[in-house]
Amino acid sequence: MAPALTQHDELRRRILSVLATVPSRSLAATEAASTIYEQYVWTADDHEPFPASEGMPKWRKRLQIQRDRMANDGLVERSRDQVWTLTSEGWAQAQQLRTDDDADLQRERERREELWQDLRNEGGPEKVTKALIRDLGFYSGQAGIYANMEATRTAAHPNGIAVTVMHTGKSYSDHLSSDGLMYHYPSTERRGHDQNEVEAARAAFMTAMPLFVITPEPGNLRTVHRGYIEDMDDVNKVLLVTFTNGEMPPPPAQEELESFTITDDDGTATYSLRKNRPNQNRFAFQVFKRYGESCAVCNVSSSELVQAAHLISKKNKGTDDPRNGLPLCANHHLAFDKDLWTIDPDHNLHHKTTGPSLDDLAINRRSLAHLPRHPHPDVLDTIWQHWTKKRTK
Structure with a gap:
């Protein structure tokens, strides 16, 4: 069982690690606490x-207490202006912690590569017995997400x-493809x-x-896939696993800072495992994370019925950037692809003049203003120009 409260030695480790990532080795107290909170996992008791x-959470108060102890130990400077700054001794400790952590993680990576090689040596990874998987150490118990606590805690x-990750396809509406898996967070009665x-x-x-x-x-056989958790969506409670036998590059920058191209052409291999390799699961994950899992134009919210739709279609080389997508139920996705309705540059919805109305299509939205x-x-602009050209023909 995990400790009820994050222990003080771990609080010290977190303070050292966060301050060491800042070039100045210094942060305002509020910024330091917020950064530590965002970067680490906290217990319910925290x-x-x-x-x-006066209602201050335990994690925040105990960070302050630990910071004062670190000042007594000469690891951070004493300050009356609410700034946390590493001393030279604190910097040295932070570097040693990083070295130790890196070594532990590298040993675990090597252990997993040995597991993978052992499986391949036994005729895997496809269509192997459950007994072999358990004997090699890939899985134990009933957990949907298994962590070998002895090796990794x-x-x-x-x-x-x-x-x-154990995917049976029975309990959740997960999406499995040859490239990866969209896996819903476990939701059971196990408190x-x-x-x-x-x-x-x-x-x-x-x-x-x-x-x-x-x-x-x-x-009653099993196949084992190797990959990485590429992203996690805590709002929709879904994680994205991408299958690969190689290494996963770091995540791309926030999309608002990225350039945008309407079409996906065979170009440079930047982010070859993420951006240029076709992966419908990745596109769907990013669309749902951006907009939510409900249909953008009606009240359907069942994940089994809502799809990630390309606004500029793949047959027209539309990009897999989520900004070229919307979550749409199967009916409204099909109706959109058949040009029965569209969206103008001001986010308003329009129906085909010679076709069914928005009401007839059971579209109860008149714009996308409700989307985050x-x-x-x-x-x-592109889909509107396509629409207006077709109307004038």
Whole structure:
């Protein structure tokens, strides 16, 4: 079981690690605390109010206490202006922690590569027995997301680092393809276990640790896929695993900072594992993360019925950038592809003059104003020009 509270030695480790990533080795107290909170996993007890602190959560107050202890130990400078700054001794400790952490993670990566090679030596990874998978150490117990606690649990990762995702296709509307898996977070009656599994997956994501997905085969056999957790969506509670035998490059920059091209052409191999390799799961994951999992133009919200639709279609070389997509139910996706309705550059919806009305199509939205974000303006301009040209013919 994970500790009820994050222990003080781990709090110290987190303070050192975060301050060491800043060129100045210094952060305002509020910024330091916020950064530490965002970068690490916290227990339910960490979020409880600290006694006699006017509702301040325990994690925040205990960080302050640990920072004061570190000042007494000469690891951070004493300051009256609410700034946390590493001393030279604190910097040296932070570097040693990083070296130790890197060594531990590298050993775990090597252990997983040995697992993978052992499986291949036994005739895998396709259509192998459940007994072989368990004997080699890929999986144990009943968890949907398995972390070998003995091998992967550390102070930095109290719930371990996910080793295996078990995909049966029975309990959740997951999407499996040859390129990867969209896997819904576990939702069972096992109190605490579900969240521990999610945090073990998050540890694999944050450390870029390879992991394995086990899928069923006829005859009670199994196939094992090697890959990485490419992204996690805590709103829709879905993670994206991309299958690869190589290394996964770092995540791309935030999309608002990226250039946008309407079409995907065979070009340079930048982000070859992420951007240029076709992966419908990746496109769907990013569309749902950007807009939500409900149909953009009606009330359908079932994940089994909502699809990630390209606004500029793939047959017209439309990009797999999520800004060229919308979540649409199967009916409205088909109606859009048949030009029965469209979207103008101001996000308003229009129906085909000689066809059914928006009401007839059961479209109960008149614009995309309700969405948290919108398609790229270049996409909307393009599909509107296509629409108006067809209307004048």
